[in-house]
Amino acid sequence: MHDIRFIRENPAAFDTGLKKRNLAPLSAELLEIDRRRRAAISESEAAQAKRKALSRQIGIAKGKGEAAEALMAEVAALEASLKKGEAEAAALDSELTHRLEVLPNLPFDDVPDGTDETGNVEIRRVGSQRNFGFTPKDHVALGEATGEMDFAAAGKMSGARFVVLRKHLARLERALAQFMLDLHTSEEGGYTEINPPFLVRDKAAYGVGQLPRFAEDMFHTDNGFWLIPTAEVPLTNLVNDMVLEEKQLPQRFTAWTPCFRSEAGAAGKDTRGMIRQHQFPKVELVSITTPEQSAAEHERMTGRAEEVLKRLDLPFRTIVLCGGDMGPASRKTYDIEVWLPGQNAYREISSCSNCGDYQARRMNARYRPKEGPRGSKGGTRFVHTLNGSGLAVGRTLIAVLENYQNEDGSVTIPEVLRSYMGGLAAIPAPAAQ
């Protein structure tokens, strides 16, 4: 959701931002709607003021026992133009809102230009790819060999794009999530652990920008709930319709939840294995900040997600998405991609976005500044919201399997996970199970 006042005051900057999204300039068109809207509001309010004054006089006259027919006739004469004015103002106001709410957020100036993922820019590469000395298998081959990763069993009850994990792999997934949560909620991490609802109403999905745009990608229940496609939805909505004090910011939330995505449009992509599932676990990070804090918080959040991979000793690279590849709510997005030797490729394992005030405006999430610059009037400003995966747990499991595999099909457990695995040093080879 965009601020029409910002567009009024910075039409060129607005159009420049749209251009980075590969969209045509719109400020002139939007400002013309705004001009008509404001004229209609002024007219309608003047008529309302007149009616209010007359109604009060009717009340006074009746109180004194005087006749009020003349006054009532005067109001009746106003009626038609009043209704028309109100309807016109409301129509123009909702037209403007509808136009503004479907537009994507404006990328920051330092976001690279581009129309698709080929425009993304790698900014760092951390860790070194292991030299195996044999041909590494992918996670499907590794997991199915022991029977601990069972797509057939899941298929029988739920169909494609689901998986059943058993025994060591089931526990490994839980271990990874625990490890991540413990890291993020440590003093160094600074996040507060949240256990949120997995079903939300329209309003919450609208607030983060999932609705109306991504209705098709979400599962919907027949009594009106949406299954969360990411914990970003409930975590960010924790501040929905709130006015926070500046000293309460930044607020940092983390949650381990299942995520549900129907992703009808992605059918055919990554059909093999656990890369793309209808249901997957993810540890999410969300920060609520002042506008001044958000850029630094974005770097910090990305760093905390990277820290998980560093401690797991998994090689990765971090890229900054170009204007054409970012999600609509974002002003700047870093993707972290983990090395998967079984696929011989880097694959996305985290996406960290600074959404500026885009979601806050939709959710009406504000704060009261201690001092200094205020909003147009009043004493509140919209907060900034950020979200990032820290990390996608299912894909982290894949990464551990593929990077820590041994030639016999056993998988070494990374040091930092062993305490979560009851001291287990390796998942045994299929032959040994």
Add this chain to the structure above:
RNA sequence: GGACAGGUGGCCGAGUGGUUUAAGGCACACGCUUGGAAAGCGUGCGUGGUGUAACAGCCACCGCGGGUUCGAAUCCCGCCCUGUCCGCCA
């Protein structure tokens, strides 16, 4: 799921169709008073929109959305939420 009772500003709370232009109190801010403080007194104190160079002014908002009316916090309808009781349930 059913029945009943509720939802008013940061908080408490009055308000059953018209001087409500939301009383009063608490808290908070500033001032007066004081040796200093408390008390007392005075003033201020919501959000959004519109408007203005900036003020002023104007409009809307009493859980949310509709409706009735010249006029709605107040009456009617739908929904959300809270409380109590009942039912069901891990």
